[in-house]
Each structure stands twice: as C-alpha cells, then as structure tokens.
Amino acid sequence: MFSLYQKLSKFFASDIGIDLGTANCLVFVKDKGIVLSEPSVVAIAAGTKEVLAVGGDAKRMLGRTPGNIKAVRPMKDGVIADFEITEDMLRYFIQKARSFVPRSRRFLSPRVLVAVPSGITEVETRAVKDSAQRAGAGEVFLIEEPMAAAIGVGLPVAEPSGSMIVDIGGGTTEVAVISYSGIVEKRSIRVGGDEMDAAIMQHMKRAYNLTVGERTSEDIKINIGSAYPQDENNKMDVKGRDIVSGLPKTIEISEEEVRNALQEPITSIVEAVRGTLERCPPELAADLIDRGIMLAGGGALLKGLDQLLAEETGLPVFVADDPLTAVANGTGFVLQEIDAVDRAHSAMARH
Ligand SMILES: Nc1ncnc2c1ncn2[C@@H]1O[C@H](COP(=O)(O)OP(=O)(O)OP(=O)(O)O)[C@@H](O)[C@H]1O
Numbered sequence: 001m002f003s004l005y006q007k008l009s010k011f012f013a014s015d016i017g018i019d020l021g022t023a024n025c026l027v028f029v030k031d032k033g034i035v036l037s038e039p040s041v042v043a044i045a046a047g048t049k050e051v052l053a054v055g056g057d058a059k060r061m062l063g064r065t066p067g068n069i070k071a072v073r074p075m076k077d078g079v080i081a082d083f084e085i086t087e088d089m090l091r092y093f094i095q096k097a098r099s100f101v102p103r104s105r106r107f108l109s110p111r112v113l114v115a116v117p118s119g120i121t122e123v124e125t126r127a128v129k130d131s132a133q134r135a136g137a138g139e140v141f142l143i144e145e146p147m148a149a150a151i152g153v154g155l156p157v158a159e160p161s162g163s164m165i166v167d168i169g170g171g172t173t174e175v176a177v178i179s180y181s182g183i184v185e186k187r188s189i190r191v192g193g194d195e196m197d198a199a200i201m202q203h204m205k206r207a208y209n210l211t212v213g214e215r216t217s218e219d220i221k222i223n224i225g226s227a228y229p230q231d232e233n234n235k236m237d238v239k240g241r242d243i244v245s246g247l248p249k250t251i252e253i254s255e256e257e258v259r260n261a262l263q264e265p266i267t268s269i270v271e272a273v274r275g276t277l278e279r280c281p282p283e284l285a286a287d288l289i290d291r292g293i294m295l296a297g298g299g300a301l302l303k304g305l306d307q308l309l310a311e312e313t314g315l316p317v318f319v320a321d322d323p324l325t326a327v328a329n330g331t332g333f334v335l336q337e338i339d340a341v342d343r344a345h346s347a348m349a350r351h
C-alpha cells in the first residue's frame with residue numbers, strides 16, 4: 001500500500017537525478033535539465049569535518065591550500081571513501097538543486113534517483129541510499145551507471161538487439177552489453193581517468209625527477225594525452241618541482257612519451273572491453289558488428305581511445321556527443337519514465 005506521503009510526493013515532489021561521480025557530480029532536475037555540474041571535491045578545515053567549500057570552489061584549492069584547509073575527494077575508485085563528507089557534498093548539491101525547483105513543489109523532500117557504479121556492493125548501496133536520505137532526499141532510487149549512460153546517449157536499450165556502452169569515468173570504467181532493458185554482460189574495473197593522471201605523475205618523477213600535482217597531470221592528459229598516435233609534433237611545457245634540488249623547474253614533454261606513460265591503464269580498459277565481448281552471447285555479439293561500441297564518460301575524450309578500441313576489437317567505435325553528461329541525462333529520462341508510469345497507475349486506479 002502506498003502511504004499518503006508517497007501519494008502526495010508523486011504529484012508534488014520534485015524529481016532529481018544525480019550522477020554521483022568520483023570526479024564530477026551532475027544534478028538533473030525534472031523539466032529543467034542539468035542544473036549543476038561540479039567537481040566532487042570538498043574543502044574542509046584541517047583536523048575537523050567542517051565544510052568550507054564544495055565543488056568548483058573546493059577544486060581550485062586542491063594542492064594549493066594552506067595547512068589549515070584540506071581539499072578532499074570523498075569518492076575514490078567510483079565508491080564512497082568518506083561517508084560523512086560525501087553526505088555533506090550530497091546535501092549541498094541537493095539543496096542547490098532545489099532552488100531550481102518551482103516554489104510550489106519545494107515543500108516536500110525530492111524523490112532522488114542516484115546513478116551508482118555497477119560493481120557496487122550491498123553495503124555501499126545501503127550507504128548511498130542512507131546518505132541521500134540524510135542529505136534531504138525523500139524516496140531514493142538507484143540506477144546502474146552504465147544503464148543510465150546508455151539511456152542518456154540514446155542507445156535503444158529496450159530493443160531485443162544488443163548495444164555496448166563503455167563509460168570511462170574518473171575512478172571506474174564500466175563496460176556493459178544491454179538488451180531488453182537489462183544488462184546482459186558487464187565488467188567494472190577500478191581504472192579510469194585518475195589512474196591515467198597517476199601514471200603521468202609517476203612518469204614525470206621517474207624520467208625527470210619532477211613532482212607535479214594532480215591538476216597538472218590531468219592538464220597534461222587532456223592537452224597532449226593520447227591512446228593512439230595523433231601528432232608527433234605535439235609538445236607541452238610542464239612546470240613542477242625538482243625532487244633533488246627542491247626548486248621549481250620546467251620540462252618539455254612529447255605526446256609520444258605521455259602515450260607510453262598511459263599504456264598500463266589504457267591496456268586495462270582495452271582488456272575490459274575485450275573480456276566483455278568474449279563473454280557476450282553470440283547473437284548479441286553479432287549485433288555489435290553493426291551497432292558498434294559507444295564510449296561515454298570524461299575518459300572517452302582521451303584522444304585516439306576510439307581509434308585504439310576500434311583496432312583492438314575490429315568493431316566500429318563512437319564517442320558520445322557530450323560524454324560527460326551521459327549519465328545525468330540518463331537519470332533525467334528515467335525520471336520522466338517513472339513519472340509516466342506513476343500517472344498511468346493512478347489513472348488506472350481511478351477506474
Ligand atoms: N578531454 C579529456 N581527455 C581525457 N580525459 C578527460 C578529458 N576531459 C575529462 N577527462 C577525464 O574524465 C574524468 C572524469 O570523467 P567523468 O566526469 O565521467 O567521471 P565520473 O563520472 O566523475 O567518475 P566515475 O564514473 O568513475 O565515478 C577525469 O579523470 C577527467 O580528467
């Protein structure tokens with residue numbers, strides 16, 4: 001039986017979809033679209049849990065804060081590393097999103113749909129639900145990230161033929177084959193953009209005795225990182241600190257050496273895709289020859305990753321138009337669907 005609250009919330013609560021990502025958090029408000037897109041970073045007062053800034057403001061502080069402020073990323077490897085801080089971050093985003101909800105709909109807690117990695121455990125599932133609830137959500141629903149991404153980029157998930165989505169985020173890469181609105185085969189590895197950044201950092205240390213921060217290595221990846229040869233003349237000046245002398249130093253690096261540095265995480269991603277294809281039922285695998293593979297998530301923007309995957313699998317590979325918003329848009333579509341189903345049920349109940 002539905003409680004009165006549930007009945008009311010169907011018509012009066014706002015619906016919010018959240019892509020709770022390791023690197024970025026996006027919030028979708030029904031009928032409004034994506035209203036927020038901020039890095040999943042929280043600045044706290046050192047030694048306490050007092051939140052000083054969330055999102056973009058906090059990310060700008062990463063690696064630059066004085067001793068009394070700590071900028072942290074509460075989500076690691078696609079899962080919650082620090083529950084309390086994640087909850088604070090969720091609360092901030094949910095509150096901020098509610099300002100986009102029409103006033104008449106603000107008096108009830110919003111129904112919230114959260115996209116979570118498909119490799120998430122029971123305990124983590126519970127934790128996300130509890131955190132969202134304590135952060136101000138009413139009913140909380142969860143959806144697996146690859147399913148949300150596939151819906152968000154417009155793959156025909158409900159059809160009987162197979163589609164493949166590869167979502168390369170900051171902490172995880174999720175590979176899934178979807179058919180009849182269900183995930184038939186999947187693989188989730190805790191390798192994504194963060195591992196690429198770490199690999200670049202390590203390379204700078206080994207090759208040049210240069211320490212660079214997280215943000216610099218991400219810049220290197222975005223500017224001249226690649227998974228497949230692009231332009232051999234691509235070079236970049238990198239500033240960091242010399243390990244031996246302790247002084248600031250500038251080094252010029254090439255696209256080729258960054259590609260070599262990225263080899264390990266890239267190979268893991270290629271292996272995850274190949275492994276999923278190998279385990280995929282033959283009929284669905286056959287569908288993929290025509291359909292190809294769709295890439296989403298920020299990592300899909302790494303230059304040449306599509307070319308490498310095409311070469312390694314022999315299948316056509318496409319990059320989503322806006323890979324960073326795929327999951328959030330997917331939650332939006334699902335919210336509209338839930339709404340339509342609710343309305344249909346209510347209409348039936350009246351008859
Ligand atoms: N142009 C680019 N080239 C390469 N990598 C990029 C580019 N733009 C963004 N990225 C990377 O994409 C990652 C963020 O992607 P996304 O926002 O999809 O992750 P997320 O959803 O927060 O993480 P997860 O899904 O693992 O929880 C970061 O590692 C970022 O450095």
Ligand SMILES: [Mg+2]
Pocket residue numbers: 019021022145167169170297327
């Ligand atoms: Mg993601």
